[in-house]
Amino acid sequence: MPESSPPLAHPEPAPTRQVLRGDLLDFTADPGFAPPAEATGVRWRPDHFLMIEGERIAAIQPASQALPAGWADVPVADHRGQLVMPGFIDTHVHCPQLDVIASYGTELLDWLNTYTFPAERRYIDPTVAHEGAERFLHALWAHGTTSAVVFPTVHKVSVEALFDQARAHHMRLITGKVLMDRHAPEGLLDDVEQAEKDCVDLIDRFHGQDRLSFAVTVRFAPTSTPEQLTMAGRLCQTYAGTYMQTHVAENRDEVKWVAELFPTARSYLDVYDREGLIGPRAVLAHGIWLDANDRAVLKAHGAQIAHSPSSNLFLGSGLFNWLEAEREGVHVSLASDVGGGTSLSMLRNIADAYKIQALQGVRLSAWKALHTCTLGAASHLGLAHEIGRLEPGCMADVVAWHVAHGPVAEHRDRVAQDKLARDLHERVFAWVTMGDERNLVSTYVAGQCVHSAPRAVDQ
Ligand code: GUN
Ligand code: ZN
DSSP: OOOTTTOOOOOOOOOOEEEEEEEEEEESSSSSTTGGOOOOEEEEEEEEEEEEEEEEEEEEEEETSSOOOOTTTOOOEEEEEEEEEEEEEEEEGGGGGTTTSSSSSHHHHHHHHIIIIIHHHGGGGGGHHHHHHHHHHHHHHHHHHEEEEEEESHHHHEEEHHHHHHTTTTOEEEOOOOESSSSOOTTTTOOOHHHHHHHHHHHHTTSSSSEEEEEEEEGGGGSSHHHHHHHHHHHHSSTOOOOEEESSSOHHHHHHHHHHHTTTSHHHHHHTTTOOOOOOEEEEEEEETOOOHHHHHHHHOEEEEEEEEHHHTTTEEEEEEEOHHHHTOOOEEEEOOOTTOOOHHHHHHHHHHHHHTTTTTOOHHHHHHHHHIIIHHHHHTTTTTTTTSSTTTTTTTEEEEEEEEEEHHHHHHHHHHHHHTTHHHHHHHHHHHHOGGGGGEEEETTTTEEEEEEOOOOO
């Protein structure tokens, strides 16, 4: 080849095309606590084609219309009669706690010491951390969750393992090194200087790469010295695009302990606020025992509470007053908080959320709950351009669901379908109330099928 020839062009291969056919359900706005029949923002597109090109949704159209040129020979995954929804977003979940999910008999502080801290200590071992991260992400997908805000452990390798696994699958993941420099056992403690260096290194290597974001991760106020909280605030201010995640006001004994440890703070939330930790990218789990001043602070910053229903019931922490938070302008998302929570399934967590509200005389519609796990969480995380919706241009993080699994749910669904034209909510509500991961058909992350339920074999 003469020296002057231009280098051979290597055109990018055309992105793969695929089509899903099913009943599309997503949201265009928050239905709020309106009665289901009056709710707005619900987008129901029965029997539609969802067209995927590469990692993104390319187009959506009724299946009654012929596919456009260039799509006619594309394989169609047949999800007719199934719900096709955006993947769920779990805004607070602990990777290493799959080892202690469903541990008997204690409230928060005792549960941490008895079960959680010993399990987290094992993550100093890179093999444990990498195997744990892989198992965890596969478990999320098998439960219909495609994006998450995750607590690893204090060990840097536990963060690297999660980021590596998520990046390999182009998954949207928010996580960061857990900060804790007191009130935890040996093997789970860091120090301010090394912790800051580790966080900066992780931010440099992972934050903003692919679909990864770093979160400054204060475990909770009792396990950080005031000096460490100041350092965490400095990180949030210096790296403005990062998130912040922590726990707040979950349990009454915890709240009393924080008041003793930080006597000059106005409240538990103030311990974080006065260090500059509360901003629009702050995700605070629980928030059961906050007061009106705290809620005003959260509203002013656009910070969100990650309401964790199954955890709050299981650990006996209390009943979160969602309606009050909503009326006072606080952003609320839904979270599994496994292993305080008893299931990674957002459906099961929705069912628990319904019961928590019912005990307080409030009715949580399936529309409000599903919006919260999809577009609501995406909006509060500043990611609605990417996840939480079935919209051309968004990432193809999509899940197909059977509306009913098992004879009782199937019978209930047949009854509800008789009235479908009048009341779609009745059918979808029965699904969220009775459903779980056994209803799941397929999970797609960035256009790749990462989990498929095994097909039933005829006897
Ligand atoms: N508060 C501090 N750490 C934890 C944790 O791991 N789980 C829950 N539910 N609350 C916490
Ligand atoms: Zn938690």
